[in-house]
Amino acid sequence: MEQRVSLITLGVGDVARARAFYEQLGWQGQEVEETVFFRAGGCALVLWGRDKLADDCGLTGDDAGGFGGVALTHNVRSAADVDRIIVTAERAGATVSRAPAATFYGGYAGCFTDLDGHVWEIAHNPGFALAEDGSIIIPEFGG
Amino acid sequence: MEQRVSLITLGVGDVARARAFYEQLGWQGQEVEETVFFRAGGCALVLWGRDKLADDCGLTGDDAGGFGGVALTHNVRSAADVDRIIVTAERAGATVSRAPAATFYGGYAGCFTDLDGHVWEIAHNPGFALAEDGSIIIPEFGG
Numbered sequence: 001m002e003q004r005v006s007l008i009t010l011g012v013g014d015v016a017r018a019r020a021f022y023e024q025l026g027w028q029g030q031e032v033e034e035t036v037f038f039r040a041g042g043c044a045l046v047l048w049g050r051d052k053l054a055d056d057c058g059l060t061g062d063d064a065g066g067f068g069g070v071a072l073t074h075n076v077r078s079a080a081d082v083d084r085i086i087v088t089a090e091r092a093g094a095t096v097s098r099a100p101a102a103t104f105y106g107g108y109a110g111c112f113t114d115l116d117g118h119v120w121e122i123a124h125n126p127g128f129a130l131a132e133d134g135s136i137i138i139p140e141f142g143g
Numbered sequence: 144m145e146q147r148v149s150l151i152t153l154g155v156g157d158v159a160r161a162r163a164f165y166e167q168l169g170w171q172g173q174e175v176e177e178t179v180f181f182r183a184g185g186c187a188l189v190l191w192g193r194d195k196l197a198d199d200c201g202l203t204g205d206d207a208g209g210f211g212g213v214a215l216t217h218n219v220r221s222a223a224d225v226d227r228i229i230v231t232a233e234r235a236g237a238t239v240s241r242a243p244a245a246t247f248y249g250g251y252a253g254c255f256t257d258l259d260g261h262v263w264e265i266a267h268n269p270g271f272a273l274a275e276d277g278s279i280i281i282p283e284f285g286g
Contacts, residue, residue: 005151005183008215012259021258024235025228040148041277043186050259072151085168092167115164116155116193134184 005043006128006136007073009121011050018047030140037138044138046073056098056111056121071111071119075136078124079108085122086110094120148186149271149279150216152264154193161190173283180281187281189216199241199254199264214254214262218279221267222251228265229253237263 012018019029019036022045029036029047036047053071076082082100089112090096097119100110109123129137155161162172162179165188172179172190179190196214219225225243232255233239240262243253252266272280 005186005188008148008151010257010259010261014258018258021235021237025231041184041186043148043184045148088168092164094164114153115157115161116153118153 004074004134005072006075006123006130007044007046008040009046009048009053009071009073011053011071012047013050015047015049022047030138039138041135044136071121073121073123075123075125075128075130077130082108082110082122082124086112089114089120089122147217147277148215149218149266149273150187150189151183152189152191152196152214152216154196154214155190156193158190158192165190173281182281184278187279214264216264216266218266218268218271218273220273225251225253225265225267229255232257232263232265 010018015031015034015036019031022029022038027038027045029038031037034049034052038045074085076085079100086096086100093115094112096110096112098109098111100108100122103109103123103125105125105127107123107125107127109121109125111119111121113119127139131137153161158174158177158179162174165172165181170181170188172181174180177192177195181188181190217228219228222243229239229243236258237255239253239255241252241254243251243265246252246266246268248268248270250266250268250270252264252268254262254264256262270282274280
């Protein structure tokens with residue numbers, strides 16, 4: 001597992017309202033499928049509905065202390081890398097909350113929670129290239 | 144506010160145990176004052192005691208749904224930048240959980256929660272240079 005965070009996803013109650021907040025701070029986002037991407041140097045900050053994010057990670061959105069509303073995504077170059085990292089994480093004590101599987105966007109990903117319940121998604125997304133230095137490349141979606 | 148995340152801090156129950164977990168995944172960290180820093184491209188992942196992190200952000204560590212155990216730090220080049228961004232955030236609807244003030248490490252920082260309770264720290268830390276491109280430069284601490 002390379003030492004990199006690719007996306008910082010914040011689960012929010014209202015995507016448009018959250019986007020407006022960050023744009024008031026000076027950030028410029030672009031939206032695709034009710035998800036807002038902000039370029040952030042070598043990584044990207046993402047706003048997505050809190051319940052959708054929890055569901056996508058194999059969790060419930062209940063505020064019972066399990067899921068804190070944030071997930072960290074680590075993008076890799078192949079589906080095999082996803083499998084390898086999820087296995088390594090489980091061996092290290094992680095709980096796999098979503099077994100690796102094909103995703104709706106044509107990629108492949110799995111999720112685990114670390115020892116403190118922090119949520120990680122390990123993802124291969126052919127639509128998001130990785131630069132030679134590992135930086136994620138968010139395409140122009142328009143909108 | 145430039146479009147950048149400098150540190151991704153994960154509040155953990157046991158720093159040594161959490162560090163061991165990430166090192167089992169292949170990450171290499173360095174520790175200073177019971178805080179572990181992992182370089183992560185243009186940003187850094189940080190492990191710190193959950194209660195200390197909450198306290199440092201002007202919050203309690205209670206698992207009542209307010210604080211999810213993650214804080215995002217945005218480093219800037221001056222104390223004046225900290226003040227400016229905290230004011231802008233508050234105007235945009237953020238709740239300032241810790242007014243800007245000098246920090247124990249010789250810097251200056253303030254914290255706010257966004258509309259969904261996500262925690263941001265805006266920090267000027269003379270010990271962590273920012274590259275021309277905004278990437279944070281974590282020095283060698285040894286250990």
